[in-house]
Amino acid sequence: MSEADVSATHVRSGEIGVYVHVPFCERLCPYCDFAVSVQREIPHEAYVARVAAELNARAGEFEGYEAVTLYVGGGTPSLLSGEALGALFEAVRDVVSVQKGAEVTLEANPNQLSAASLETWRALGVERLSVGCQSFQDAQLKALRRNHSATQAIEGVERALEVMERVSLDLMFGVPDQTMAAWEADLAIMQRLVEEQGLDHVSAYNLTVEPGTAFWIRRKRGSLHLPDEDASAAFLERLVECTAEVGLWRYEVSNFAVPGGESRHNSGYWLRRPYVGVGVGAHSLRVAADGRSWRRANARKYASYMSQNDPGAPESEEALSARESFAEHLFLGARSRLGLDLSGLFERYAGVLSEADKVRVGEAINGLATLGLLERPEGSPHLWRPTLRGLDLGDTVAERLYLAATPDAH
The missing domain is CATH 1.10.10.920 (Arc Repressor Mutant, subunit A)
Known part of the structure; x- marks a missing residue:
């Protein structure tokens, strides 16, 4: 498939994307401003039951639509037990017409990529795994307070590539004290995974320090040492060169794929396909035939989402002419x-x-x-x-x- 063929991607009438947010994390990364909840014991059943209640309360939003993508993100959704994840998929399919062959994506951390977990997810219908490695260098992982090692990241992705139909890799650049040599080492491993083991998608992000995060506080205090703009620009230039060398094309600002390996779900956001997001902090877009549209966002705090009287009520709504x-x-x-x-x-x-x-x-x-x-x-x-x-x-x-x-x- 050529780039021109891929560029012809368009949204067909009646298509919709479904996003389910699972907020649980084992620890809070210092750069993260997502809707997450760090809990010692994860309430698997209670959370899935609440998401199911929201789906049922909003069933009318799915009428006349067929889901072409189902994306379970977070947080760290791979922390859900196999039973809970299966119940979650069942809850979605009870309310939503999911197209046969729909792209089903699960986000996961490298330290959860055991052979047993991978087989369970594949059996549940997950065909695309998005792995949040961020780096293959222990020094960078420590700076980002990630809860996995470089070895776990490499071996986890390799195991995933043996089991899953498709695997996407997340990397990050412009992180504290990062050098070009360290970034080159990350890119070399990425290239090997593409050329030798069939990795077909890479998402690579320049670290952004968001207000309220631990990194934001450290930067205000002067204790956070990040590469300057020129260094980050050089990191990006090298990234673009290395992905092109192994046949990945840059189809979006931070996303690179083998032609045909693009994320259909994330592409839907850029193509403005209607989508429904359920779970803590999830966003939705509804589009009318006359061109008007509406955005809505769920409660960002876990406790608020779980306790609100109407499980389908948004925290905010916005109408667009x-x-x-x-x-x-x-x-x-x-x-x-x-x-x-x-x-x-x-x-x-x-x-x-x-x-x-x-x-x-x-x-x-x-x-x-x-x-x-x-x-x-x-x-x-x-x-x-x-x-x-x-x-x-x-x-x-x-x-x-x-x-x-x-x-x-x-």
Whole structure:
């Protein structure tokens, strides 16, 4: 499959993605600002029962839809027992029509990748495993307070590749005191796993220090020593080179895959496919035929989620007009190399776009193309996508398109 073929990915009517958040973690990583809960004893049955109650309370949101992806993330969802995970999948399928052949992903940590666990997950229908290694260097893992060793990470991924149909690897760069030599060592192991054992997907993130995290506090105190911007840019450049060397293409800012190995679930976010998120802190997007859309978010605190009277009640909701939805669709699509079908978008939002709107957006896209930030994929003349430089300057691309799509809001 060529990149042009992959870029033709689009959302079909009636498709939906389902995300289930499992918040439990064995420890809190100092860079993490996700909705997580560190507990000595995990309430497997109680949490799955609450998620099932939410699914049933929100059953109407799934009517007329078929789930093409099911993603169980966290937190550390691999901490759930096999029985609890099986009950969770059953609860989803009791309410949601899940397409045969749907992509079913489970996030896992390397220290949980035993042969028995892998076989259990495969038997439950998990066909894609996303493994949060972050690094293959013990010094980096210690700096990130990860609860696994470099050896566990390497051996765990190797075991997963023997059992699971597909495996994705998470790496992180720009971490405390990281050197280029250490990053090169991580990338060499990644390349070996791709070339020799069939790893087909890598997600690599530049460490971001989020407000309220332990790293945020340490940075304010002056005790956190991170690589500077030039070093992080060099890490990213080397990452792009090394992934390309082993046949992984950069289809999104932080994601690299063998053509055909892209995450269908995460790609749905960039393509603005409707999705329903259940569990602590989960987000959802509902889209109407007239272009309007609604976002909602669940309670971020475990205790609040478990104790609220209505298990289907959101913590917050936001309504977007058709114009706002168009603008979001436009700039999200331009931040992924899956491709942006401009004529299709104009047709979808015909009820709110004037000819002047279309001309203005078209001029913005042509201007970005002149700057070398957007291009037409070979063999797909109706699509636009960011160049590799456009991915690195994604905020600039997104801002220009958003301003072009919403002239009256500024």
